[in-house]
Amino acid sequence: MPIRLEDYTEAHKPALAARLDAEGLTKREGAVGLFWQTLLSDPYKQNSVIVVATEDAGEGAGEGRAVHGIGIGMRRPYGRDSGRPVFYWVATEKRRQGIGAMLKQAIGKRLAAAGVPTQYGSLFNGQEDAIPFLTATGFQQICCDLIIGWNGGEYTYKPVEGVSCAIYRGGDPVLNEKIAAFQNKAFVRETMVPHLTGDSIEHILVNEKHWMMVATEDATGEVVGVTECSDTNIFPSISVARRYWASGLAEWIGGLSLDIYVAAGITDPWTIVRPVNRASLAYLARMNWHEKGTITSFGAPTQDDA
Known part of the structure; x- marks a missing residue:
C-alpha cells in the first residue's frame, strides 16, 4: 500500500x-x-x-x-x-x-x-x-568531534573568592539575558553554537528541562561561568570568563554540576568537544573525563x- x-x-x-x-x-x-x-x-x-x-x-x-x-x-x-x-x-x-x-x-x-x-x-x-x-x-x-565521558573517577574543586555559584532552572528574565550575553561571547568562535537570547535560554531551561550552574561575580553581578546540564547523562557545555581561566572556576562549577549528576544516580555523563580544543580537553582530563567515541x-x- x-x-x-x-x-x-x-x-x-x-x-x-x-x-x-x-x-x-x-x-x-x-x-x-x-x-x-x-x-x-x-x-x-x-x-x-x-x-x-x-x-x-x-x-x-x-x-x-x-x-x-x-x-x-x-x-x-x-x-x-x-x-x-x-x-x-x-x-x-x-x-x-x-x-x-x-x-x-x-x-x-x-x-x-x-x-x-x-x-x-x-x-x-x-x-x-x-x-x-x-x-x-x-x-x-x-x-567530527570527540565524545568525552566521566565514569566515576575522582575530581576535586574549591570555591573561588569573590564568586558565588547557584543552580538555575529559569524564571528570571534579567538573568536569562545575562547568561545569553555571556554565552554568546564565550562561544563567539564556535560555528555550531547559535546566537542566544534571553528567550532561548528560558526555552532551554523550561521546555528542554535543562539546568545551569551559574557563577556570578560578587562585586559586579556579572555572570562569569556557566555549565549547561540535563537530567539525563548529557552534559552540554561549560564556559568560563577569560579572566577566570586559571582561577579554578571551571573545576568549581564543573565539580558542583557533577555532584548533582552523581546525587541523581547518573554516573556516566558525557559531553562533546572539538578535537582542536586543547584547553577543554586538558580541563576534562584533570576532572577525570576520558574519550569515549566520536560524533559526526x-x-x-x-x-x-x-
Missing part, C-alpha cells in the same frame, strides 16, 4: 506508541528512552515540526494505520545560521524503501517555509550505516526540499 506523509497529531499516538514499543525504544534507559517518552507525552514542546509516514489504509488522520517512520525538526536552533537539529527514524522492516528520503524532504520543506536555512543531523560512532542515507539525501559532513555532524540546505 502507498505511504502517506502526515503532520503528527494526537490521533497518531497509539500507532506510533505501538511501533516504538515493538522495537523496544520507549523502554530504553537514559536519554534514548526519555527522548521517545517525551515525544509521546508532549510532542511539540521541544519540536517544531513532526511528520509521520503511515500506511494508507483508512479514513481519518492516523486511525487504523500503522506508523512506519517519523521525521522531527527540533525547536532549539543549532549552528551559526540558526538551523535546526533533525531526527529520522524508520521501522526496521521498512528501511531502504525510500521512506527516510520522503520524510527528509517533508521536514526540509516545512523548515524552509518557516525560514530555517539548514537541517542538521548527527551520527555517533557505530551508526555509520546511516551515512549512505545522509549522502543520498543531500547532507554533507561538517565536523551533517548539514543539508532546506531550500533543496522547498
Whole structure:
C-alpha cells in the first residue's frame, strides 16, 4: 500500500506508541528512552515540526494505520545560521524503501517555509550505516568531534573568592539575558553554537528541562561561568570568563554540576568537544573525563526540499 506523509497529531499516538514499543525504544534507559517518552507525552514542546509516514489504509488522520517512520525538526536552533537539529527514524522492516528520503524532504520543506536555512543531523560512532542515507539525501559532513565521558573517577574543586555559584532552572528574565550575553561571547568562535537570547535560554531551561550552574561575580553581578546540564547523562557545555581561566572556576562549577549528576544516580555523563580544543580537553582530563567515541555532524540546505 502507498505511504502517506502526515503532520503528527494526537490521533497518531497509539500507532506510533505501538511501533516504538515493538522495537523496544520507549523502554530504553537514559536519554534514548526519555527522548521517545517525551515525544509521546508532549510532542511539540521541544519540536517544531513532526511528520509521520503511515500506511494508507483508512479514513481519518492516523486511525487504523500503522506508523512506519517519523521525521522531527527540533525547536532549539543549532549552528551559526540558526538551523535546526533533525531526527529520522524508520521501522526496521521498512528501511531502504525510500521512506527516510520522503520524510527528509517533508521536514526540509516545512523548515524552509518557516525560514530555517539548514537541517542538521548527527551520527555517533557505530551508526555509520546511516551515512549512505545522509549522502543520498543531500547532507554533507561538517565536523567530527570527540565524545568525552566521566565514569566515576575522582575530581576535586574549591570555591573561588569573590564568586558565588547557584543552580538555575529559569524564571528570571534579567538573568536569562545575562547568561545569553555571556554565552554568546564565550562561544563567539564556535560555528555550531547559535546566537542566544534571553528567550532561548528560558526555552532551554523550561521546555528542554535543562539546568545551569551559574557563577556570578560578587562585586559586579556579572555572570562569569556557566555549565549547561540535563537530567539525563548529557552534559552540554561549560564556559568560563577569560579572566577566570586559571582561577579554578571551571573545576568549581564543573565539580558542583557533577555532584548533582552523581546525587541523581547518573554516573556516566558525557559531553562533546572539538578535537582542536586543547584547553577543554586538558580541563576534562584533570576532572577525570576520558574519550569515549566520536560524533559526526551533517548539514543539508532546506531550500533543496522547498
